[in-house]
Amino acid sequence: MSDTASADVSPAIPAATLVVFRRAPGGGAPELLMVERSSALVFAGGAAVFPGGRIDPADFELARTLGDADEDDLADSAARIAAIRETLEETGLVTGLTAPVDAAAARGARALLADVGELGIVLSAMDWTLDLQALVPFARWRPDHAGMRNFDTRFYLTDLGKGAVEIAVDRTENTHLFWATAQGALDLADEGRIEVIFPTRRNLERLAQFGDFAAARAHVAQYPSRLITPQVVTNGKQRQLCIPEDAGYPVTAEPLGSVRRA
Template structure:
């Protein structure tokens, strides 16, 4: 595919599938910047196949139903609450980590919950069976991206931050969609991509660059609270006679673009 054909700067923003992702922090085991959990997607996946991404996925109708049951009223509140629910649900499914729940479950309980989630496909019955209560305020809104592609599926993705604290946790990869889980600082993940050890897509790269500015979860949270979330839709521009894929230069990101051929390669 010609990378130029993927972008339509003059057209309307296409319909998008709502999605959510969770950027999970843990303290480094030695002195150093915090580490972030990433999942490597199966090469067979139609979206970001083979790429290293943050845990997450699409927002399901059941997430909206649970959001309404939790008292979210109005379209904006329903979408925001459902996004946080989806981030919790997808993280449990993909990694075996139960975040965003008040009870702080141990590994055995998390595995029980994950097995039930895979059986039922919805978070609500899992919460009821486990006696868990969601604490969605623990998820910090960080970003929202909605690319403007032609020819490929478009996701409207909300990014949230969450703090795991300790690094002493057990993980379990969901091998139906992902092949590998790993912890790395944001700077280290970028270096791995430069060395060709992992593949990262354009939004992941920009968000890793932004996350690499912070030496703790508290610093990242403060930044997120200081910079209001806005919709990021990459657009085409010219720099030094080359086509670039750009984002707004005032949205909290230290790098606002890269040449289009690099962005298309991932």
């Protein structure tokens, strides 16, 4: 049986995150860019996550300039913009543009973003054009845990190719950056070398199924992005946190006692 949600659940905060693929230098499974969050942060402090964060009002303003009239399309575009902005801010990596960017330009854009806080100003200053279609919708997670800060997070995938780029941690919200295969990150978590929250673990398990970015795109075509709200389910004496079994995830339940939610 499924436990019912409490009435004191706060409205979810819109957010976006970006799963950046690159071809591993030595071949094999693709590597993903991950950041370790500062242990001082309230949400997911000390955990390894994908780059991302809240969707700001300026992200919606920039999305409106792109001509989105439908509210769903506007929300999706704003989320993609937020994912691009947060990735630049947290890692120094420029994604989602129509043309490649060299390391010097990326450093300049990151410094400007730190000053102004709006991606639209950076794009104008650098004479860059967005390519939002370079981001592939992967999933949307919206927990409804009572008494906790909940985020309505849209996950996107993007392909960096060979991955010969310069990245650096921002030293504010995050303390460490690293590239790892999805299975490698899971192994690090199982060894206790990194911590992952429930959504990150489930998404890493799903991402570990893909041998390259093309396989990930094919999978998304079969299992389009959908809203996932984990539910606590009681089976006999055991309580588990569960997600739908038809959303493309190979593991859909975890005993509640071993779950790190945030």
